[in-house]
Amino acid sequence: MAAIVLSGGLRLEGQVTFLHGADLHLGSPLSSVGRMSAELREKIREAGYTAFRRMIDAALRHKVEFVVLCGDIYDQTERSARAKGFFIEQMDRLKHAAIPVYLIYGNHDPLGKRPAYFKYPDNVHILAAAEVDIMEVVGKDGRIKARILGQSYNQPWEKGKMHQSYTPPDHNVVNIALLHTGLNPSTMNYVPCSAAELKNISGFDYWALGHIHQRQVVHSQYPVIAFPGSPQGRHMGEPGLGGCLLVTAQRGKAATLQFIPTSSIVWLARDVPVKESDRSEDDLIASMIETGDQLLAAAAAMSGPEMDLAPGEAIDIEGFIVRWKFSGRGEIHNIIANDDEIAPELVERMRRELGGGSPFLWTEDVRFETASPLVDLENISAEDVVLGTLLQTYQEFADDPAMREQVIKLIGKSWFEQHDGEDVRDKALPLNDATYNSLLRRALHLAVERILEGRAL
Ligand SMILES: [Mn+2]
Known part of the structure; x- marks a missing residue:
């Protein structure tokens, strides 16, 4: 097999490059946050689909050898018509590029006893729920490039330790495990286990996890264990830039991970300290606008320092949804504490000030955790x-x-x-x-x- 040159470097013999995604929750809209313009509402409604389309764009751009999806593809067991149609459309794009997809279902979209209502293109391989399924990724030359092991959820909970039955038949190729788990030994509903348990199962070169919606590299040495997080946050509980992982794995070596950002909308909480000089809500608005402008200017640095972007990838954010919290001590506290209307007024004004830009900054809520300047705890005699x-x-x-x-x-x-x-x-x-x-x-x-x-x- 000839080495293939990638945009990021050389692909070596025995190496496999694939895309790892999870928790798409297709069919679940983002939380609604007040009266938006029709244009903004449309962007919000499309965000989950936009993110998944971007994921597939990246798979094609990087010419990955396959894609793995680790559960909660759909938000609900009764898959929505649009979610199904959209998913099939994206799978077809991969089929045209001869890219296979291996997926497990999670607690939101368990396989259950229902018959398959719809046909996927034949490049899509669903790992069974009855027992651990093993699939081989075979190259054009007929050789096995990698092996995928995993098990779908059969119901909205899986209390068993399914990973204990993950047993690769040999270690002559890269072995990849797909598992939908809360990675918590004491939480029974979502395959109770610990990172140490997974590390100790021999023969795996990469653990592709799903369920936790925040990106997380659980183990960065061999064998690498990671959650890609959701491609698009849906509410304030899923803050930051979502995406998926470009994984390069090799037998017996730590896989390398690069981040592919896919969110078009980013949820954020921002803390604003009140100033001693703050006297009115105009002063608070000024502080929020200053912080908001900095945030919009820094949009491109949103991925966080913990992981490199995959080569050629860029962050493309259409807007931020922000929850503000004022904290600290100041005279303004006495006004805030006595005026219930100040928070909704600040929300409305911020929406008018920054809600219409590109990227937009939409204020979800304003909260206060301020104290009177009288309260100087450090200097209590x-x-x-x-x-x-x-x-x-x-x-x-x-x-x-x-x-x-x-x-x-x-x-x-x-x-x-x-x-x-x-x-x-x-x-x-x-x-x-x-x-x-x-x-x-x-x-x-x-x-x-x-x-x-x-x-x-
Ligand atoms: Mn999920």
């Missing part, structure tokens, strides 16, 4: 018995797990246990350290503020 005791109590709530348990019980149903990244509920508080600590801090600020106000009277 040692002689101040009341505030000293309050701080000590705060520390106990922060440090003592038993106290924490008490608080969680008290707040009861407002909390929920977040089992994995798929589980995002905007109206409830995820039970994690960040939420707990933030609530605790706000309670402390409020208490200190009231005490100091009382003293000033």
Whole structure:
């Protein structure tokens, strides 16, 4: 077999280059965020499809040898008509380039007992749900280039350790495992397992995972284990630039990963510190616009430093959807705390200011976590018995797990246990350290503020 020159360099004998994607959730729209123009609404509606089309464009551009998709191709078991049609269309494009696709279904699109309602082009290979399926990628010369092992979900949960049955028949070729898992040994619903368990299964050169919607290289040495994340975030719980991975794997060697960005819309949370000089909502708007302008200028640097872009790839963002949070101490806190209409007013004004540009910046929400300038915790005098005791109590709530348990019980149903990244509920508080600590801090600020106000009277 002759070596093929890629745009990024030489493809060596025995190496395979493929595209790894997961969690497309086709058919699931992005969350709606207020009254948008028809043009913006259209961009939002198309974003999930745009991202997948970009993924297939990249597969063709890089002339990959095959594509693997690791579950949650569709958002729902009852695949939407448009999602099905669109998926088949994209698969056809790969078929014309003689690129095969290997896929497993996940918890959102389990195979179940239903018959296949529709025919895929014959370059699409679905790994079975009944047991671990093994497929060989055969080159034009009839030689096996790689072997794919994996198992689809049969129902919306898989409590078994299916990966324990992943047994490659030999290691004469590159072996790739496809697995849809929460990668959490204590969460039972999505193939409970740990990275260490996967590493210890011998004979695999790459673990192609799906289920967690944020890109994550779980193990960067041999054997590399990675989640590509979703190609397009659908709400504030899926922030940042989504995409898929261009993987170059070789038998017995750590695979190299490069990132292919595909999101056209990016969800972001931005923290804006209030200034001592802030006196009105105009000052807050000015801070938001300044931060927003910086964000729009830096759009091209969005992929994060942790992974290189694949050669020739560029970031192409049509817009950002931003949740703002004001924090810190300042005079403005007293205005914010007494005016319920300030947040919706800021939202409306920001939408008017930056919502129509290209790229656009659409404000999802404005939240406040500010404190009065009175609250200067660092400089509480040692002689101040009341505030000293309050701080000590705060520390106990922060440090003592038993106290924490008490608080969680008290707040009861407002909390929920977040089992994995798929589980995002905007109206409830995820039970994690960040939420707990933030609530605790706000309670402390409020208490200190009231005490100091009382003293000033
Ligand atoms: Mn998913």
